[in-house]
Amino acid sequence: MKELSCDVAVIGAGTAGLAASGAAHRAGAKVLLIESGSSGTTCAQVGCMPSKLLIAAAEVAHQAATASIFGIETAPIRIDGRSVMARVQHERNRFVRSVLKSYEAIPAQSRLTGLAHFVDGQTLEVENEAGERSRVRAKAIVIATGSRASVPKTFQSVAARVLTNETIFELETLPASVAVIGAGAVGLELGQALHRLGVRTAIFDRDTDIGGLRDEGMNRHARSLFAEELDLRLGVDIQAEPAPGAADCVRIKWQAKSGEGAEGTADFSHVLVAAGRPPNLEALRLQRAGVKLDEHGVPEFDAGTLRCGDSRVFIAGDASAWRPLLHEAVDAGTIAGHNAARFPDVRVSTRSAPLAITFTDPQIAIVGDTSLKPRLVGKADFSDQGRARVMNRNRGCVRLYADPSTNRLTGAEMIGPAVEHLSHLIAWAVQGDAQVRELLELPFYHPTLEEALRSALRDLCAQLRLVPAYEVGSMEYGPAI
Numbered sequence: 289m290k291e292l293s294c295d296v297a298v299i300g301a302g303t304a305g306l307a308a309s310g311a312a313h314r315a316g317a318k319v320l321l322i323e324s325g326s327s328g329t330t331c332a333q334v335g336c337m338p339s340k341l342l343i344a345a346a347e348v349a350h351q352a353a354t355a356s357i358f359g360i361e362t363a364p365i366r367i368d369g370r371s372v373m374a375r376v377q378h379e380r381n382r383f384v385r386s387v388l389k390s391y392e393a394i395p396a397q398s399r400l401t402g403l404a405h406f407v408d409g410q411t412l413e414v415e416n417e418a419g420e421r422s423r424v425r426a427k428a429i430v431i432a433t434g435s436r437a438s439v440p441k442t443f444q445s446v447a448a449r450v451l452t453n454e455t456i457f458e459l460e461t462l463p464a465s466v467a468v469i470g471a472g473a474v475g476l477e478l479g480q481a482l483h484r485l486g487v488r489t490a491i492f493d494r495d496t497d498i499g500g501l502r503d504e505g506m507n508r509h510a511r512s513l514f515a516e517e518l519d520l521r522l523g524v525d526i527q528a529e530p531a532p533g534a535a536d537c538v539r540i541k542w543q544a545k546s547g548e549g550a551e552g553t554a555d556f557s558h559v560l561v562a563a564g565r566p567p568n569l570e571a572l573r574l575q576r577a578g579v580k581l582d583e584h585g586v587p588e589f590d591a592g593t594l595r596c597g598d599s600r601v602f603i604a605g606d607a608s609a610w611r612p613l614l615h616e617a618v619d620a621g622t623i624a625g626h627n628a629a630r631f632p633d634v635r636v637s638t639r640s641a642p643l644a645i646t647f648t649d650p651q652i653a654i655v656g657d658t659s660l661k662p663r664l665v666g667k668a669d670f671s672d673q674g675r676a677r678v679m680n681r682n683r684g685c686v687r688l689y690a691d692p693s694t695n696r697l698t699g700a701e702m703i704g705p706a707v708e709h710l711s712h713l714i715a716w717a718v719q720g721d722a723q724v725r726e727l728l729e730l731p732f733y734h735p736t737l738e739e740a741l742r743s744a745l746r747d748l749c750a751q752l753r754l755v756p757a758y759e760v761g762s763m764e765y766g767p768a769i
């Protein structure tokens with residue numbers, strides 16, 4: 289067995305691992321980055337980028353299909369599934385190549401290929417595909433092993449027809465029909481994109497909340513908006529079996545969990561499982577790492593330092609199951625790598641305001657800590673919002689949350705056109721501890737979607753008696769805002 293030593297060993301060369309390794313290196317540490325697979329990162333290869341590429345194609349198809357609203361007639365739309373997938377893969381491969389380039393720029397002696405597990409809190413064993421083993425002794429270790437799609441046992445009997453985010457983007461053409469399991473971010477984004485690309489699609493979820501929304505009113509609103517377009521089967525128990533007499537089909541049976549109402553059966557060529565992404569921790573043999581595990585087997589850690597208890601182990605990215613998003617993986621990796629390099633001089637970093645966006649149409653965005661109570665809710669609606677109507681995208685609403693004792697903005701939940709942009713403004717305001725009155729005084733251009741934010745701020749300020757109540761239909765700011 290090869291014996292290696294370093295200051296910081298990083299397990300996983302995904303987004304968090306690359307950030308950790310870079311930060312540790314910049315802090316002067318001798319780093320060893322351990323990767324079991326090809327790297328290329330979940331984001332570039334099977335996550336953010338290919339999903340947004342598929343969504344981009346679906347947006348074009350949708351615009352063409354709805355162009356007649358603007359008096360523009362298009363020839364019947366023909367979607368060429370092979371060309372759609374070819375572009376997704378071509379552009380995705382460019383992103384992957386750029387990631388691999390930065391990975392390969394790391395000196396060879398600072399990289400190790402193989403699957404790592406703990407021997408003790410400072411020692412790892414790494415085995416490559418050829419069965420060669422290395423033992424790595426490190427002053428500190430960063431776990432950055434990411435997450436993977438979980439496929440419930442229900443789908444074992446139809447495994448050959450099951451797709452996940454790891455396989456769907458490899459298809460040569462669009463599937464004929466898809467049962468999407470899960471109405472979280474992955475299921476809603478891909479389910480709507482497939483639907484708009486002409487794939488018969490139904491989206492199933494055992495729960496009735498969708499897209500990560502927490503507020504029941506917002507969930508109701510989102511359900512009714514998406515149900516106008518998509519076949520949504522929420523709050524159901526699902527069974528899957530091979531369709532009788534059709535080897536290449538899956539039969540999905542569903543029944544409302546409440547026992548009342550909807551039940552049904554339908555056949556699909558594929559099942560896309562988007563039922564959550566647990567962290568990749570099993571292979572690590574964490575019981576030897578000297579870290580305390582929570583009830584899900586995830587190491588307990590401090591979000592400001594990324595350190596696991598009082599150990600020499602740090603954790604970052606999806607592996608920690610905390611805010612499993614790209615920008616958080618970068619931040620967490622950077623903090624973990626820096627602290628691992630400085631160990632035991634570990635510093636606390638302030639984490640950014642929570643921000644999550646689901647790239648559906650309308651988009652869903654969640655900002656800040658939406659669980660804080662008591663709170664005031666400032667409301668605005670897109671149905672009669674000027675710019676949204678101009679674009680025929682006047683669906684959805686804004687809910688801004690403020691702390692009535694400080695008059696500060698604490699968060700927001702939104703569903704609406706391009707709320708990816710509004711949500712950034714709100715996240716920056718929440719992180720900057722902004723007062724709602726100050727925000728109302730900032731410039732708002734007309735006609736823009738941002739005017740919906742002003743309406744919600746105005747509503748909050750009126751409730752706080754900082755401005756007079758806003759009269760619906762008033763022309764104070766111009767038409768339809």
Ligand SMILES: Cc1cc2nc3c(=O)[nH]c(=O)nc-3n(C[C@H](O)[C@H](O)[C@H](O)COP(=O)(O)OP(=O)(O)OC[C@H]3O[C@@H](n4cnc5c(N)ncnc54)[C@H](O)[C@@H]3O)c2cc1C
Binds near residue numbers: 324330571572
């Ligand atoms: C379909 C989809 C769409 C998404 N869209 C978005 C989006 O639009 N915006 C957004 O912010 N987030 C999005 N995400 C989430 C985002 O992709 C992840 O949060 C992010 O990629 C996680 O990065 P990571 O470094 O933690 O994990 P990864 O990039 O998965 O890296 C983990 C690495 O660890 C390696 N590894 C695992 N175990 C071991 C071991 N024992 N030994 C050695 N190596 C190991 C793996 O091979 C892998 O390379 C999406 C996710 C999916 C699935």
Ligand SMILES: NC(=O)c1ccc[n+]([C@@H]2O[C@H](COP(=O)([O-])OP(=O)(O)OC[C@H]3O[C@@H](n4cnc5c(N)ncnc54)[C@H](O)[C@@H]3O)[C@@H](O)[C@H]2O)c1
Binds near residue numbers: 470494495562646
């Ligand atoms: N735009 C983005 O930023 C984006 C896009 C995709 C993914 N992501 C990240 O990836 C993470 C994982 O996404 P996800 O959508 O896979 O997970 P999720 O946890 O967000 O949603 C999974 C859904 O599946 C349902 N579910 C679980 N088991 C089920 C079963 N047996 N039958 C029916 N329904 C079941 C759950 O009720 C839940 O609604 C997200 O939390 C997010 O952080 C982000």
